[in-house]
Amino acid sequence: MEMVAHDADSVPEPVGGYTNGLEVIGAQRLLFISGQIPEDRLGNVPDDATAQCRLIWANILATLTHAGLTVASIVKVTTYLSDRSLAAVNTAVRTEVLGGHKPALTVVLAGIFDPRWLLEIEVVAAA
Numbered sequence: 804m805e806m807v808a809h810d811a812d813s814v815p816e817p818v819g820g821y822t823n824g825l826e827v828i829g830a831q832r833l834l835f836i837s838g839q840i841p842e843d844r845l846g847n848v849p850d851d852a853t854a855q856c857r858l859i860w861a862n863i864l865a866t867l868t869h870a871g872l873t874v875a876s877i878v879k880v881t882t883y884l885s886d887r888s889l890a891a892v893n894t895a896v897r898t899e900v901l902g903g904h905k906p907a908l909t910v911v912l913a914g915i916f917d918p919r920w921l922l923e924i925e926v927v928a929a930a
Contacts, residue, residue, distance in 0.1 A: 804829045804930055806878065808905065820898040821908035825878050830929035834870050838883065838925040839863050840917070848919045852889050856896040859924050864900070872928050877906045879927040883913040889921055 809824035810817055817823050839862040841855030842848050849855050867873060882893055890910065915923055 804831070817905070817908075819894045819908075820901060820905055821880075822905045823907070825905075825907045827878055827929045832930040834867070834872060834876070834926075834928040834930075836863055836866050836926040836928065838881075838923040839866075840920050840923055842920075848917075852892045852921050853896060855921050856893055856924075859922065860896060860900045863924065863926050867926075867928060870928070872930055874901055874904055876928040876930050877901070877904065877926055878929050879907045879909075881909045881911065881925045883911050883915060883923045885913070885915045885921050887912055893922060 805828040807826040807828065808822040809826060810822055811824075814823055839859045841858045843858065849858060864874070867876065880897070882897075884890060884893060893910070915921070
């Protein structure tokens, strides 16, 4: 499988660790990871936004690993933030987790299902 970034000169330059378009060539598998929430297996929710974001990414990584995939398999990330002020924390943690990998990305401001949750993240991966 090959991933090719498409960042045309005529569109805004991507900043914050993503690419405008990501073409997947030769993929035989797709994994759609449902929106992950900042809860552990026992229902505990951290109070801190950074801890919530890290827990969500831990859940995503566990699902990828269970499917035999890695961060490098991620082609699309959609993040739902309960407040615009969470954008910097979200970007910092996502960049840390993904390293130099830059999937397609969407961030949406939304009402989150549980008021304890500050954000929710879903992922599409390919292999």
